[in-house]
Amino acid sequence: MNKILLESLSYKREVNDKYIFENLNLELKKEKGIILVLGPSGVGKSTFLHLLNGLLKADKGHIEINGIDLTNLDSFDSKKFWSETCNLMYQNFPLINWLNCKENLDLITGKKNIDEMLEKLNVKDIYNKYPNDISFGQRQRIALVQCFLMKPKIKLLDEPTSALGHDDKLKVIKLIKDITEEFNDLFIIATHDRDLIQFADEVYKIENKKLVLKNNIN
């Protein structure tokens, strides 16, 4: 069971000194599934993920994820957190372009045999190609597989479908759905793409510098 707790969280952008989140309170208790964070561009979706991930430090308030206090600067070990608890897949997620897809994945799995899994996830055919030789959609899928292969159970995805066409988008979201079903991961996805709502378990929206739960299942 994953527990995410945000208490009186406030964060403002350095650039224009405006608060993006003010006094945000949120408690998420979920074992697995897909949580969407909706909102137009610039509203702070990515910032929210970065705060959850520990890349950005809150100005005021308290963040605790699975017992780890992100706001205690002395005790927070970002390396350990990112490799064990919570993983961020950021926009235009890069793969190492001088390794082929298989080798990219091997870096995480330690070359374990994952053929069956890959077949199930429908990425076997691009396994031996280099990132520059496959389409953007295919790259996103490999990056996703990489992300889910990592140890942390909480996975933050920043706009995973933003630059994809309709077919690729569906493939990606289906993949995420399969992973949650098969492997018990919790995905928190920041996006402005309303097509994903039907696949999500919970949907939040950023309104008035806070997160508002919109729907449980749409």
Place this chain on the structure above:
Amino acid sequence: MQLPSVLLSLFRNRKHLYFLIGLIVLVTVSIILVSVLTIYISQSELRAWETPLSYFSIIEPNLNFVDNDYKNKLVEDSKIKKVIEFKDSIISVPGILNTEYRPVLALENKDFEVFMNELNLKLISGEIPQSDTRDIIISENIAKKKGLKLSDYVGNAIDDEEFLWGRFRISGIFEGELDIALASLKYFERRLGRESSLLVLPENNLSSMNNSLFNLKNNNYNIETKETLIKNNNKKNKDLLDLIYILIAILTVSLTIIVGLYISLYLKTRLREFALYYSRGISRFNIVKFVLKELLLITLISQLLGVLVSYSILFILKEMIFSDLIFLAQISMFDILLILPLFISIILVSFILAFKNLKIKKLENIIMGG
């Protein structure tokens, strides 16, 4: 997550590295070859006299004559087998840059037999020079390299490029360990003047004879042994060595600057990759270590390649381009050590640039949407 293998990274990224590797190889080769060739050229005197002075030593009078008292002292010394009067000149042999020569010793007719016996020189054709004539006998090697046979003429009077004065006639060829030529002392004296030097042959051991000679030291005479030859050669070449050092320093600094710029660029292109590692929980320290390992390997491989290429070039020069000439240059430890500063400075620059370019702020910015 693990970091990928450094070797694999080098191999897969090799296209970006060809320029860098090529540059380091070029400068390494330049440093080594410049040092080898300059030092080689400056040692032509050593090459001429080192072997002969392994068999005998020379005493040169500062006055215009040899004092009989002194000469008698020498003759009576138990460590000295024979004292031979002689004058010397040089004969050119084909070498690079026309700097190569061998000694020409002019002896009295009566001393030829003793001298040649002591030094294991055997006449294989012709005869020893007649007194007060232009006759000269040369070693087999000199004859071969210069393409001379019996009755040929050699000398500066008939060949501008020749070092040996006047004109001589090859009256004989001998074999033996020494690359020298022998002529008539009387003829030398008649044409050049009466001041001659003394050649001393050791009874048993050359070094004990040399010690004896230094004990008999007299301010009117200069003693020339193999050791004094090497010492004087080093002294003369000190300025040349300083020049080499300055040149190498300039090459090293220039290359380090260029390499530094190139590394900076190279790191910038891979910054996204490093940000990826960082986002996966690999510490900045480990990422920097990874980068440094790569750069260290590149530098090491390039310099080793440079050493190899130097050996190859020298081999080609010796065996193919200069095969007709006498070219004895070799790469020594000294020459190879000269590339060490380059190695150290590139590693140092790599350290500085790796830490400078892989700042956490930069990596975080990329992750957050840069």
Place this chain on the structure above:
Amino acid sequence: MKKKLTLFIVLLVSLVLLTGCGDKATIDTYSDPSFTKGSISKMAVFPMQNTRLAPSQSRQVNRDVTQGVNSINPNIEIMGSAKATRIINEHGLADEWAKFLDDYNSSGIPNAQLLFEIGDALNVDAIMQGEIVDVYQRDGKYGGDTALSRVTVRYSILSTDSGKLLWEATSRGSRESATTLADAPPLIEVIQLAQEKILDNLAL
């Protein structure tokens, strides 16, 4: 009577004196840069060519040159023409030498190879060779020309080291009688005149 005798004696004396008049000797020299003092230690002097003199006179001329060179620089060992000729003959090089002189006189370029052989046989550093280039003599004609003898003498010094010409001097010596009564002055005298001029200009 006494007056007539004195006049005759004066006339005779002046006649005698005047026969020595009209000596001239020109000089023209060439010197190679390598021809320096001390560069020659031993030199052979060959008999003068084309002397048109009697053997004893020829020998006199050759001796004069040898002595002349010796007095200029006593340090140079001179091999006289007699000895030089003998050694040439002993080595069977007489024909070669004649050919050499022919070649040299016609082309002005010495045959180095021959010079080397001869130089080595004689064991000298240089060879000095003189020759009469041209001769003109006329007797005095009463009521016409005075007696005149004129000769052009040339001496060359050739290096047996390099096979090249080291030094060359040409002198035209002439002697004219004061009166028209005399015969042409003896050839040997004008030769010696020219030769002396040449030796005067030899810096050895």
